[in-house]
Amino acid sequence: MRERLRATLSELLTSTTGKVGVAFLAVMVLISIYALTANPVDFGDRLWNNPAAWADNPKNVPPAWTGLFQSTRPVTHSVLEATEPTETRESTRFVERVYALDLDFPYDEAPTFTSFSLEDVTYQERPPSVSLEVARPDGRTVSLYRLAVPAPRAGESPPYSRYESTPFRVHLTGEPSVAGEAAAFLREEFGAGAQGGSLIGRVDEAVFGTPDAASESGFRPLQGEYRVLVTARFRDEADSIGRVRFVVGGSQFGLMGTDSLGRDLARGLVFGFPVALTIGLLTAIMATVIGTTLGIISGYTGGKTDIGIQRFSDVLSNIPLLPILLFLAFILGQKLWIVIAILILFGWPGMTIVIRSMVLQVRSGQLVEASAALGASRWRIMLRHIFPQMAPFVFAQMIFFTPAAILAEAGLSFLGLGDPSIPTWGQILDQGFRTGAVYVGYWWWVFPPGLLIVLTALTFVLIALGMERVVDPRLRTVRQ
Amino acid sequence: MTAELMRVEDLRVYYQARKGLIGSVAVKALDGVSLAVHAGETLAVVGESGSGKTTLGRAALRLVRPTGGRVVFRGEDVTHLPDSRLGAFRRRAQGVFQDPYSSLDGFMSVAQILEEPLAIHGVGAPRERTEMIHDALRDVRMSPPEEMAARFPHMLSGGLRQRVGIARALILKPDFILADEPVSMIDASSRAEILYLMLELQRAYDIGFLYVTHDIATARHFSDRIAVMYAGRVVEIGPAERVIDEPLHPYTEALIRAIPEPDPANRLRHRPVIPGEPPSPTEPPTGCRFHPRCPLAIAGTCEVVDPPLIEVRPGHHAACHLHPTPEEG
């Protein structure tokens, strides 16, 4: 048996298609291992489908590398963070801590958004206040936001904690008060008659630009070194802030861009690898194991057992799979394991029917007779003499079955019946279609998952083609 | 003559064959055969295809369950023993099969093939087994045994493969071996070599052989007695040379005359042949089954009365109305 496997593998690696297929598979396995070690197991629930986790990402932006092909310089997404103050000023009444965040801004456009967050505030008696200002390269400073941390509630005892588990976050771009502040800044500094209301959603253009009547938006981006200043005013020496964060929303993001929720598609796609392999291999292995076992038993035992198994597999293989999958996903809920179980349940009969006919051929051969004459039990004959003759075929079928299972799951996800707790390529594709990504040209959202599904199927088909020589003895050269 | 080893009595094996869409019909592969194999003796069973000779061999090894009759091995009736109680019989009665290519597992080395019977019957510790395997290979003249044991069947010629098949049958030191056409797929120039080897092993280990063959010529040289089968019956049985030199049954005689010998004069004359073809095993002829083809058939007798197998000369039996029982004659 070991000898066989080794021979099979070496035969596989002599063909070009086999080599390419195995190389692809190796890459897929490596990515899967990375995906499983770099992400929590409950990636789907905790991160992927949790909008809060992606709040600070730009929405619907293409991959970062697309900037290489543009003439203007797009904004790179940057997250500025500080946990320690850069400066501390003390007076008799306050302790002022300044968190300065430096930002190099060489871009030809305004950020898509800006946001500010505050984490883990602790105070002893009276709540601190926090203010946010941006010092621009032209020497002007714009004050954007002021926050009074909520006061203690009745029954609470010091020290008081705020924003410990969920950070305080303000989306500056869409915040009316920020728009008002920005309008005031414009009036004071440039004398322009901008109204606060009109700046909602466009705050960043004002903060990161100078008014310019000639440009379409009315602002010209101002390049240079910015400094974001977060000043916290505490009443007590022991009060503290865990972390401040200022996010400059890029017009591009990561390796694969983001979707409409700001999700990093690269992470979803990477997590799709182990999921796809699990679906494909688990289904294929289980279906072939069941199919082969029943096929061998059916073919070798004959009689009523044979008829029973064959009729049962006839029935199963004649039930249309897709409607059943839709129906059961509807009734039993959208669970990945149910999909896998159904694919296995409906996957084995074809295998059983083929294996049985092969066994019938082998059974009439003299090997079986000779073994029976030696006193070998039927189990021994099936396991030691019949199975090895089926093994290369079984192995090849298993590989052929793998992409079929992956495609079936992708199809189901695409129909909106995927398991929401486990992101798959099919689901990403489905969401892309559902939000109209195709029509507005968000190619990075729909193209990569589709390509990966095809590529995975291709990988297994290539391996199976490489196996052809192993399975079909006419193509095999004689081993001397 | 030495002790009786294996005896079949009135053995019948019928198969159900489909006829048309729903009907079924009994194929009488073996229809009332009685004979015995003695220790250290080779009994050749000679017949054409459909004569039931292969079924007889399979039934003797209990590879098929007889429809009727008995198989008695060393005094024990094994006809209806369940598989679970056949262990001792399987160990003492072995088989060598026709096709040296398909009867060996191509995925196993020679050592693994020979270890299989030891493993099945739990014989010997691992180290002893290696020794037994080497002994068996030496017995069948495959040397050096260490090197041969490591080979795989596809690396061996047909003759060597069949030796592995013989070694596998021999390794459990059986009393009885069924040799079912052991040389029919082997080159003519190597056949005698295999047969001599079997003869030698038989003498060395006092094994009883049931040698099933279509080749009456090898039966003459390599067996003690010959049983000639026709349409599921034994028509003649007796000492090998007597059966060939003085056949009692017209079928035996025709069979012998159908065998070509390398003689340049052959091409100048027609070979005497039996007309027609063997009967269908589903509807054998009435009376003597050979009568439709028999040149000597006695009208009014042969197609009516089924002739019994009777001892015509000492140890030489025939089932033919030309050799009537004393009462009849």
Place this chain on the structure above:
Amino acid sequence: MSLLEVSDLTLHYATRGSPVRAVDGVSFRLERGQALGVVGESGSGKTSLSLALMRLLPSNATGYGGSVTLDGQDVMALSNDEFRRQVRWRKMSMVFQGAQSSLNPVLRVGRQVAEPLMLEDGARKAQARERTLRLFDLVRLPREVADRYPHELSGGMKQRVMIAMSLALDPALVVLDEPTSALDVSIQAQMMNLLKDLKSELGISFIFITHDIALASDICDRIAVVYAGQMVELGSADDALTQPSHPYTQRLLGSIPRLASSEPPQFIPGAPPDLSEPPAGCRFHPRCPLAFEPCDRAEPPVAAVRDGHEARCWLLTEERP
């Protein structure tokens, strides 16, 4: 003029290793109305010889060459298409080993015999039918058999149908590749009698390929013994069977168990060589009990033993390498 003259025919097969030299320089002649027996063990290249004659080459065939003159025509000069239209089946037909199983199970056998007549000869249906029935008479099959399906026929009857098919276009030469090996001895004897009749009645020539030299003696006027892709002895049936010259032929005859004598058969130790790596010198020398000094290093020349009888052995020639 001989009907068939073959000289230096070769047919090799490409494999991953060195090529298999299945037919390696075979030369012989066949006269009209005569039968040549080609006798050899499995793997001696005898079936490849028939494929080379019929130009039915497997896809991995290489080194196909030599000269074949059939009825005065150099057939090796013909293109594959010309060969198929002019020679195959028309002048030279073949009955394959195990051909009974090549009958189409869903067509009546008469129809299958008539097919080449209609396709190749352009005969109309009624003519083809008439001719088919006459072919059935020729092979001693009752005419009604023509309307049966293959599964209704016995092995012997199917083989007769195959012979009828090979005779359909009146060939001068029929190559028979083990035509009786799947048949029982009593049916085999019937078949050999039929072939004898066809030979004498129609004056057809046969090339009779078999592993059984005794069977070859039943019909063949001349016998060629092949070993490892080469012809080692070629002579009249009388000479080859009664005074064999080559040690291989002698031992092959000795390995046949005789019914008439109590002398036990002999055997040739060892196995035929691998045709991709035949032994140096004489290919039989590793198994030959008479091998001497030149045998393992130089290939023996074809020596004329008697008139029309030649053998490839160093014992039969004074020449030395």
